[in-house]
Amino acid sequence: MPLSAAPQLVIFDCDGVLVDSEPITNQILVDNLARYGLQVSLADCMTLFVGGTMRGVETRARELGADLPKDWIDEIYGDIYARLRQGLPSVRGIEAVLDRLEAADIPYCVASNGSEEKMEITLGATGLARRFEGSRFSAHTLGVAKPDPRLFLIAAEKMGGDAAHAAVIEDSPTGAKAAARAHIPCFGYAEHDDGARLAAEGAYVFHDMADLPALLRLP
Structure with a gap:
């Protein structure tokens, strides 16, 4: 297992992790x-x-x-x-993961290379927008994009957390590389393939969101 204890902050990518876009x-x-x-x-x-x-x-x-x-x-x-805007689904099982994080009183946020507008559309269409009010970080707004690690580091700082005790959930090698450069453990969600490209960037690969709470050592 890549974590010995539950993280103090979880940073999610948006597309492919929260929303099935x-x-x-x-x-x-x-x-x-x-x-x-x-x-x-x-x-x-x-x-x-x-x-x-x-x-x-x-x-x-x-x-x-x-x-x-x-x-x-x-x-x-x-x-x-x-x-x-015509609609899209959330990633299967993600609501249950967020429920577990909230029950454990562990803060979470989203850090995406996409724009604020895109996140508003996709999170709004899936009903997840309310869960990420005030905790969305866009590369367009911050001026740094993955694989630059600063997107995750800025997100952790603004959330009041320590990046050393955070975890990142990603579905792209670019995001996994950013996490590695930020020295943040990364869990690579590979719903559609074997996750080899994620693993090559140092991510711990999993294939079902139902497995994530245990991987994060959530109570």
């Missing part, structure tokens, strides 16, 4: 990039882009041959936000 947003990305000459499968899109920033997606897509317009980021966010 990754397949939806990546399919939109696949369809959009195809219009600009770049054909990628959904699986390849998730491997290439999950966990990064949209600016990073734009740069990589251009390198791969996509002829993107100057306002592409505004366009893709418009497409994604419109779809997400």
Whole structure:
């Protein structure tokens, strides 16, 4: 077991950990990039882009041959936000995890490379928004994005916790790398694959949210 005692703070990623948005947003990305000459499968899109920033997606897509317009980021966010507003599910089992954290009086927050607007949409659509009022940290707002460890370190500081006694829940290698650089234990949620890329970044891989309370040593 990677923890000897329950953490004093749990930092969640948003997409793919709290809300089941990754397949939806990546399919939109696949369809959009195809219009600009770049054909990628959904699986390849998730491997290439999950966990990064949209600016990073734009740069990589251009390198791969996509002829993107100057306002592409505004366009893709418009497409994604419109779809997400139609609704999406929360990650299966996450509500029970949050219930256990609250029962144990352990604070938690979300730290995401996504924007405040996107988190408001996705957390709102799943009914999780109320649980993260005042505890959302966006790379867009703070000016630091994973794999930079400062996103997690700032989140821990603002939550009044010690990063040395926190835990991070991630689903992307980029986020796991940020946690490793911040010297925070990372639990890598791999619902759709074996989690090898998460493990390569030092994450302790698990495949079912029902297993997380025990991994976190929650009472």
